[in-house]
Structures are given as C-alpha cells and as structure tokens.
Amino acid sequence: MPELPEVETIKNELLPRVIGRFFARVTIIDPKVLRQPSVDEFCRKIVGQTVSSLKRQGKYLVFQLSSGKALIIHLKMTGALLLNPEQHSRHARALFQLDDGNQLILIDRRRLGAMWLVRDEATIIGKLGPEPLTTDFTAEIMASRLRGRQAPIKAVLLDQGFVAGIGNMYADEALFAARIHPLRKVNSLSSQEVQSLYHSIQDVLWSAIRDKGASIDTYVRPDGELGTAHFSFRVAHHRGELCPLCGTPIQRLPIRNRGTYFCPNCQKLS
C-alpha cells in the first residue's frame, strides 16, 4: 500500500528513466483507471509529449509534460508502476511506450488506482495539506493546524488535508513511537505530546524512505525490487505479536474502518 515513502521511492527511481523522454505510444487496457479525459482524448494529447519533470505530492505522482499538461497518477492500495517487467501481468491497466524503447506499465490488482491528464494540477491535488518533510510542516505549524480539532489523532493523521502522505501504516508507527494512543482526542494532547508526535512522524517517514518503502502486500519498485521498511515496523501489521518494548500483545482496533495497531501498555488512553 503505497504511502509517502513508497511513492517517493517510485518517483526517485523513475526519474532518471523518464525525464526528457517522450511517449511514443499509450494503451489504456482498463478505462476505469482513467478518470479524465476520455480514452481517445487522453491518448491523442499524451502521445508525443515529453516529460519535463516528475514530482511526488502526498501520495500522488505528477508528470509535467511539455504541452503544459500534467499526467497525475494515484496508486491507491495495490497500484504499481513497472519498467519493462519480465512477465505480463493480468492486472496491467495501462501501457506507456517511451521513445527509447522502455515501457512503463501501470498494474493494479484492485482497480482502485486513478490517472488524470489535466492542465491545472491543482484541480486534483490542490486540497492536499503541507508536505510533512519540508519546512511547510514544522512542529509549530502542526500544532496550529491541530488547534480546534477534537477527532481521534489517528483519524487526523490520515486526513490528507491536514498533512499529505501519511497512511495507515505510518500513522500507527508514528503514534507508537510517540507513545500516544490512536484514539486520543486531538484537543487532549499536551504540547509535549504534539512535539513528540511531530518528531516521530519525521523519523518514521525518513527511515522508510531510506529503506525504499515497505513491501507489505503488493508494493514493488519500478525495477521489481522490494523495499525493506516493513522490517522496522514495530506495531503496524503485527497483529497477535508482542510489543517490542514491553512484551504486551499488540492490539487491533478499527478506527474509521481502518485496522489500527497499537500497544495498550505503551500507548495509554488516559
């Protein structure tokens, strides 16, 4: 499940392979992934266009094209972008043939992924909150953005309008590192706890980027290699295992219909 570190890794590894290249041929296998515009218009407007830049914002990939339009891709739960895969996948949704002979393939088992070709990227990614790993997101900014909210902290961390790129796994890991119970109301957190959570978010995300993402479920890098960030997870997806700090069984609790993993001893509610 690609969150910020996974999408960042995909962006970094795709970058040298696509910058300056143009699309020689594009095939939409599953029209459902293409949200905007129509298949015909998409193919007509993308073929021949050169990729001038590639960036990540939140969990979105943005390919800036020479025409001034942007190709935006969201991988959602099970999407992946593969370069020249050795075997054909029955989950292939779109093919991008580059002018140098390389082929970029969008695969997506659960068909939740999405793709847009738009003139104004803000129509798709304009509602995202600040990037957590830039100076747009300091501890002070985080504290001020939390002010006035009273939802459980876990739900707010998953709100892409609050901060962009944190998903279920890294929210659980950051809360564990900060020793904060995921159901704690935001307005009950002390300033020390907010400070601690801020640094935990930084640590967890940077560490996962260094490890090239977490290969839980279907995440693979463009060349087919896996990431290793999941080996450092302490609670996420550790259902039934023991807390690495105190040995208490890790608990699972649904929050907003998301499986939430935490240590009931290290992360107390009151």
Added chain:
DNA sequence: CTTGGGACCTGGCTGC
C-alpha cells in the same frame, strides 16, 4: 466548518 460511516475494488485467508 468538522466528523464519521459507507462505497468502491479484488484476492488471500479463516473457519465452518
């Protein structure tokens, strides 16, 4: 405005 619940989507796993 914030909050929370359901829908979307597929396939692996569990338990009867």
Added chain:
DNA sequence: TGCAGCCAGGTCCCAA
C-alpha cells in the same frame, strides 16, 4: 473440499 465472510485501506461522497 467448498464456500461464505472477513480483511486489507486511500479517497470520495454524503449526512449529521
């Protein structure tokens, strides 16, 4: 062995 039902969760949509 077959099969129903749970689970995975990013984001959108809607209601309160």
